[in-house]
Amino acid sequence: MLNRDYVNGLIHNGDAFTFLRCDRSSPAFWELKKKEVMAMIRQLGCPTLFLTLSAAETQWSELIIILTQVLENKVITLEEAESMSYEKKCNLIRNDPVTCVHYFEHRLKCLWEILSAPCGPFQGYELVDKYVRTESQVRGSPHVHVLLWLKNGPKYGENNPESIERCIEFIDKLISQFATS
Template sequence: MNYEKKCDLIRNDPVTCVRYFEHRLKCLWEILSAPCGPFHGYELEDKYVRVEFQVRGSPHIYALLWLKNAPKYDKNNPESIEKCIEFIDKLISVNSKPTEFSEELINLQRHKHSHTCKKHVNGCIICRFGIPYFPMKKTMILEPFGDDKKFTKKEREEICKNKQIVIKELEKISRDTDNSLTFDEFLKHIDMSEEEYIKMVRVELIKAKVSLKRAPNEVRINAYNSVMMSLHKANMDIQFILDPYACLMYCIDYISKSENGMSKLLREALNELKKWQ
């Protein structure tokens, strides 16, 4: 069934779609709460869920999950950092060739740029989701540079220039899903050392960020949990929360978020109307 046909079915019977979605979620929460669930012994302690509806009527959810005994991030504690990375690698993946489910499901995880994800920054059009993601040899929690590390304006401009070049190369690489370039080969391709590369990634950070282990051909894949993906068979984007304040702001933003999406048809109608004003 093609995409247009699916959209027609959703538009013609949104009530049935929502009921089916609700039933799937109910079953999913039961599995996630089970002792033998996908969290490898970490019990689901609490959750916050918000359901939103896209313009065509298809529902999706935003959820925050609290897992019992999950590690807490402390940038000043190497043991805490190590435990967090181990936890992340155990539960979150961007592997483009999973063994737990069909590779076809990975296509659900591949980001496709659209008008909704583009924004203008310093004269450049970039993806507001930060895609393509930067490849990494291993999962790392990167911190912004401290006050003791100062960059001159010229140094920052040079790093930003190199970053744009790297992003353009990643865009090219990401179009070839069969690309087998390794991380080390990628560094040679962009003519950078690993130290220079990590510095480039860190220089514009304003808070700690998880950078998942990721091959160059996985830079468009959103993070997923393998067990959840094999059961739910739907797109997801999973993140490990480093900052409790950011978590709080997330809740507030989505509690008060308005439904302001606009379909292509409505945008065209609005643009046509503006011509006559």
């Protein structure tokens, strides 16, 4: 470390910060993740869909029931959870962010099962792979950004006018399926 040329070489090559690759807040970690995504794109092509999924804790009555039991040692009904004031729900959520994150992860896991099911919303387009980046909003609530690759999904801009029409039909089909679910 006393050799200035050696240290400058580490910094110049990006090797000085590799030990931080496991720290989610470090540039080295996100550089590694960027390389993973780029490798997926090289192997699988452009993703078919991009999703952003946010937690809606105040609207999840089951979570409110759990939080009331954990924080107040009180059992409430679904109706009581639904009629609870917004401020009370926010207070419960604020006081137990760990349970909220676990519940969000549980709902996300259930969503992946639905999206991967042969009779799910991507029927006819098998879910080949996904890349998920989890972030926390300012209030501490998690949300995820997702790239999805679907088998036989339409490709936009194949220098083919039919590709645009195929993309429009695909999007319309998904929007109408999700709107009716």
